[in-house]
Amino acid sequence: MLRNIQKSTELFHENSNYTPDGVSSPMRAFRQVGSNPISLSAGKGSLVFDIDGNEYVDFLSSFGACLLGHAHPKVIEKITMQAQKGTVLGLTSPLEHLLAEKIVKSTSALEQIRFVCSGTEAVMTTVRIAKAHTGREKIVKFIGSYHGHSDVLLATPATCGLKTKGVTKGISEYLGKDILLCEYNDKEHLTALFSQFGSEIAAVIVEPYATNMGFVAAKDGFLHKIRELCTSYKSLFIFDEVVTGFRFNFGGVCNLMDIDPDLITFGKIIGGGLPIGAYGGKAKYMSHVKIGGDVFQSGTFAGNPMTMTAGLAALEIMEQDNFYEELEEKGKTLKTSIENEFAKHSLPFIFTHYKGLGGIAFRNDTESMSNYADVKTQRYDIYSKTHQKLLDKGYLLAPSLEEPIFINAAHTHEQLIGLAKAIADSIHEVFYEEEERINYAPAM
Numbered sequence: 001m002l003r004n005i006q007k008s009t010e011l012f013h014e015n016s017n018y019t020p021d022g023v024s025s026p027m028r029a030f031r032q033v034g035s036n037p038i039s040l041s042a043g044k045g046s047l048v049f050d051i052d053g054n055e056y057v058d059f060l061s062s063f064g065a066c067l068l069g070h071a072h073p074k075v076i077e078k079i080t081m082q083a084q085k086g087t088v089l090g091l092t093s094p095l096e097h098l099l100a101e102k103i104v105k106s107t108s109a110l111e112q113i114r115f116v117c118s119g120t121e122a123v124m125t126t127v128r129i130a131k132a133h134t135g136r137e138k139i140v141k142f143i144g145s146y147h148g149h150s151d152v153l154l155a156t157p158a159t160c161g162l163k164t165k166g167v168t169k170g171i172s173e174y175l176g177k178d179i180l181l182c183e184y185n186d187k188e189h190l191t192a193l194f195s196q197f198g199s200e201i202a203a204v205i206v207e208p209y210a211t212n213m214g215f216v217a218a219k220d221g222f223l224h225k226i227r228e229l230c231t232s233y234k235s236l237f238i239f240d241e242v243v244t245g246f247r248f249n250f251g252g253v254c255n256l257m258d259i260d261p262d263l264i265t266f267g268k269i270i271g272g273g274l275p276i277g278a279y280g281g282k283a284k285y286m287s288h289v290k291i292g293g294d295v296f297q298s299g300t301f302a303g304n305p306m307t308m309t310a311g312l313a314a315l316e317i318m319e320q321d322n323f324y325e326e327l328e329e330k331g332k333t334l335k336t337s338i339e340n341e342f343a344k345h346s347l348p349f350i351f352t353h354y355k356g357l358g359g360i361a362f363r364n365d366t367e368s369m370s371n372y373a374d375v376k377t378q379r380y381d382i383y384s385k386t387h388q389k390l391l392d393k394g395y396l397l398a399p400s401l402e403e404p405i406f407i408n409a410a411h412t413h414e415q416l417i418g419l420a421k422a423i424a425d426s427i428h429e430v431f432y433e434e435e436e437r438i439n440y441a442p443a444m
Helices: 006-015 073-083 094-106 120-135 187-200 220-233 283-289 305-318 325-346 380-394 413-439
Strands: 040-044 047-050 056-057 112-116 138-142 178-181 201-206 237-240 263-267 275-280 350-354 357-361
Touching: 006 138, 073 305, 073 350, 094 112, 094 275, 094 305, 112 138, 112 283, 112 305, 120 138, 120 187, 120 201, 120 237, 120 275, 120 283, 178 187, 187 201, 187 220, 201 220, 220 237, 275 283, 305 325, 325 357, 325 413, 380 413
Parallel strands: 138 178, 138 201, 201 237, 237 263
Antiparallel strands: 040 047, 047 056, 112 275, 263 275, 350 357
16 A cells, blocks of 8 residues: 655655755665655654654664664653753763663673763774774774764775775875775685784774674674784774664673673663763773873763663663563564565575564575675665565665664564565565566567
8 A cells, every 4th residue: 555655755855955855864865765755753662653644663763773662661751850850961960870880780891981972973982092092093894884974984995996885075085094994704804904904903893793784794703803813913803882782682792702892882772762872891991081091082962861861761671581582582583484474475585683683685695695795786676666665564674775674672473473474575566566567568
């Protein structure tokens, strides 16, 4: 059934007069799926509602920020109480200390932590610390990964000839000279980079699960190889857990991997639905941002009481017995359901997941994707048409093939099974339409 999105369409056209593309973050414009964007008015639990009155089961989950679902009653209660006391106070508060303590105790690699307002700020600061601590300039990052929009992490060597994400002008070409690009999961390439530039490398930054490629998991030994090389060459190992932190377990996913990074970034989930970023690690590295240290970082809204109280409320819920076990079961349900539905239609795509996060590889290959080169072999055109059909069926996925499917605690068994059927039916419909178009195209 086709939806009426007249109000959304009109709003975006009108707002384009005041805001580029009518949005404040580019993916919201739906350009990557080639359709008209929707404007949301509310969210409750596993559902979101647009301004035209359409209802969607939400598997975007605010790009992963809403692990509990939308407007969890306990979080809303705490936010409301804090709002009456003040939304931002300018100085520190006990809430900031409580959330810092809880996060540090959750993750063995952490000794200290600081809050900022976004994942971009958190990652930017860890890179600054790594350069200050080592006295070096080069950063290794992996092709296809995204670590926010700071200049240093969007910089690309002008001569690399590789497809990367977030290509932009306005960044000094000198920053590109300090970036070393490596294919994700390629231990040999990484080893070669260290052999050539080891004495110049300040840090390696990596997503433990590449969630900005759709969903690509690290192969066995890949992350341990990064740790080994960083230790050997006295470079810092930065774990970007803006997406993965507190998603699979209470704390950083490094807890589950027997990995001991030097610095870790967090964001999204730890804010309980409000804007947040955080960076932490060993005290000897964090000492650089202390007063009298050599790295500066500041922010009026960093550690603000509204976000701190929302984060505390959310983490208290996540600490409850069986919270993560239930999320893992939901992931298994979705995987089994998608595989069954794909089999019914003989669809050639595979679904890869880890606990409550996963993604479909829109390509005819029985092997999971390993890197960004694999990601770019997908049928982006098929996903764009599938995304539109899913919206018509009442399901919201990310408006990009390079984002995962985010399961949250509010999703029901029936909604997971419903999504699986809707995805399979939609892809089948797209394939059928493609076949019709080819078979009945008029002769030229």
